[in-house]
Amino acid sequence: MVEAVKRALGKISVEHIKLELLGTAYNSSSTFLGRLDPRMLLIWYLFFAITPWFVYNRTILLGMFIFMVVTTVLSKVSPYIVFILCLGLVSQIGWMFLLSLFFGGGAESLLPMLTLTLKLSVISLASITVFSSLDPERLSDGLSALGVPDAFAFSLSYGYRILPTLLEEFHQILLSFRLRGQRPAKHGFLYLRTAAYYLRILVLVFYPLMLNTAKRSRTTVEALETRGYTYAVNNPKVKKLRLSYLAMQRRDWLFVAFSAVYISLLFPLGASFPNLLY
Amino acid sequence: MSTLKTRYTLTQSQKMMIFVLSMSLYGLSNMFTELIPSVQLGPIELSVEYFAFIPLTLCMLFHPLYAAVGAAVGEVIFGELMLGQFGGLGELEKFITFSLAMYIAGRMVSDPKNRRQVGIAAISGVAIHQFCSSVIDIAKVWVGVEELEAVQGLAESIVIIEGVGFLNDVLFSGILFALLPTMYLVPRLYGKIEPLLGMKPRERNMQYASGSKSWLSPKLLGGAVLLALIAMGAELLSESGWSIGEFELPGAESHEGLLIWISMLAAAVVAAAVIAVVLRKASRRRQEAGQLDG
Known part of the structure; x- marks a missing residue:
């Protein structure tokens, strides 16, 4: 236990976290799914995020799951994310199972929960596939074409732009706090003192950071307004011009057609073999 | 003049400033809290759930609606989309409950210098959010598992897991990362941060210019429920x-x-x-x- 905490604390250096964050945020690759039309992908995702909740047929769910695994492989999701997803699913279901054993359930309580796991994994794989293969610009354009408020699309691009600056500033303030402060002499029981010291600094850093960010957000908005942002957002013609490059191409239609055929074959199959899995 | 009730009105760009400020700050903090490891004690998890003090502070100092929605957007963008773990529709429920809770907490404060009021509002904001999300999680399992009644003890175990999670989030991270920092920050930032955005500080008992035009009117809230x-x-x-x-x-x-x-x-x-x-x-x-x- 102590070793684990020690190792975890050893890993936390702001420089390390910064690198990791920037690596994940800006690591967008061009995949097959990433080149598809974002509006179509988002609607495709909506279908796979909602339908599984209403399907209790395990064969259909298994078929959807296989399809999702294929698309996930196609979109080259990083194994780290898949690992986190699996861990979350297993631990959530595992705790429920253990507690239901405690309340007098048996091994038979595992089966309905397996169905739930199948549903949850279809849904999460669909979201990972779509949102990790779309780069931020296409994602925000697709969302705004589907009628999501433009403030969201703006925030998305702004977030990608401002993150390195914010991290740099955060790091500098943190360093100055550490220069002026004093680390606890002993680590304390389970490194509690050190952890408390760092968490306290982490909170205190936000006081100057809030003031700095307030100044920066004023500059940002003023710059936006000089370029006519509010007018552009409220004018449908500007939006049409901006989104005019989105078009359904042959590969989009092929993808839609394949998904539709697959799903429509899956339902009769599931109805005739409902207990294919267990 | 004195008969007129002064209202807290903001221009379009001031609203945008509050939105951007809240989004970038809370988004940044969310990236860190996603990475801070949690300590597992059996099913009880001691974790830094989120830095709720940031949206709480901003909601109390500025117009709560824009600060709350900005924070929720920041969470989705920085903490989910950029780290590649966006949950899609599942985030919608988080978005709504979180911004609603922060908005209510901000509305509860009429005088940002009154520490007791700030503290009560902070802890109730966290409690509202955690309660809503626990109820939604329980409902999700009830919808997702078909033969819930047939499985012995499943319903009880879900309620217990969620209840423990609720208590942990309110008592541990609620007090440490919402109540104390908010009580420290709000009176300190009051009057300092507002001029940086080019606006006057909120005065005591000032009313918000929301009225029927705003989308979060009481009528709409009732309708949503x-x-x-x-x-x-x-x-x-x-x-x-x-x-x-x-x-x-x-x-x-x-x-x-x-x-x-x-x-x-x-x-x-x-x-x-x-x-x-x-x-x-x-x-x-x-x-x-x-x-x-x-």
């Missing part, structure tokens, strides 16, 4: 409806499927109608704005 209740009722009804269908047409697998599809179709039609109405309203508003400008 009513709709949620209807949705839950529909869910229960559909459960019983399926068994009726089975009773009338025994062993007819396809009819069950048909009923599911009919209910889904109805849901889709209702959703489409709502979206269409909202879109039309928005486009009309936009056209009016466009005509106004040029």
Whole structure:
């Protein structure tokens, strides 16, 4: 236990976290799914995020799951994310199972929960596939074409732009706090003192950071307004011009057609073999 | 002059400033809290759930609506999309409960210098958010697992897991990362941060210029609660409806499927109608704005 905490604390250096964050945020690759039309992908995702909740047929769910695994492989999701997803699913279901054993359930309580796991994994794989293969610009354009408020699309691009600056500033303030402060002499029981010291600094850093960010957000908005942002957002013609490059191409239609055929074959199959899995 | 009640009004760009400020700050903090490891003590997890003090502070100092929505957007963008773990529709529920809780907490404070008021508002904001999300999590399992009653102890265990999680989040991270920092920050930032955005500090007992125009009016809130209740009722009804269908047409697998599809179709039609109405309203508003400008 102590070793684990020690190792975890050893890993936390702001420089390390910064690198990791920037690596994940800006690591967008061009995949097959990433080149598809974002509006179509988002609607495709909506279908796979909602339908599984209403399907209790395990064969259909298994078929959807296989399809999702294929698309996930196609979109080259990083194994780290898949690992986190699996861990979350297993631990959530595992705790429920253990507690239901405690309340007098048996091994038979595992089966309905397996169905739930199948549903949850279809849904999460669909979201990972779509949102990790779309780069931020296409994602925000697709969302705004589907009628999501433009403030969201703006925030998305702004977030990608401002993150390195914010991290740099955060790091500098943190360093100055550490220069002026004093680390606890002993680590304390389970490194509690050190952890408390760092968490306290982490909170205190936000006081100057809030003031700095307030100044920066004023500059940002003023710059936006000089370029006519509010007018552009409220004018449908500007939006049409901006989104005019989105078009359904042959590969989009092929993808839609394949998904539709697959799903429509899956339902009769599931109805005739409902207990294919267990 | 004195008979007029002064209202807290903001220009469009000031609203945008609050939104951007809240989004970037809370987004940044969210990236860190996603990475801070949690200490597991059996099923009880001591974790830094989120730095709720940032949106709470901003909601109390500025107009709570824009600060709350900005923080929720920041969480989605920095903490989910950029780290590649966006949950899609599941985030919608988080978004709504979080911004609602922060908004309520901000509205509870009428005097940012009153520490007791700030503290009560901070802890109740966290409690509202955690309560809503626990209830939603429980409901999710109840909808997702078909034969819930058939499984011994499943229902109880879910309620216990969620209850423990709720207590942990309110008592541990609620006090350490919402109550104490907010009580420290709000009186300190009051009067300092507002001039940086080019606005006057909120004065005591100042009213918000929300009225019927704002989208988060009491009428709408009531409507949302009513709709949620209807949705839950529909869910229960559909459960019983399926068994009726089975009773009338025994062993007819396809009819069950048909009923599911009919209910889904109805849901889709209702959703489409709502979206269409909202879109039309928005486009009309936009056209009016466009005509106004040029």
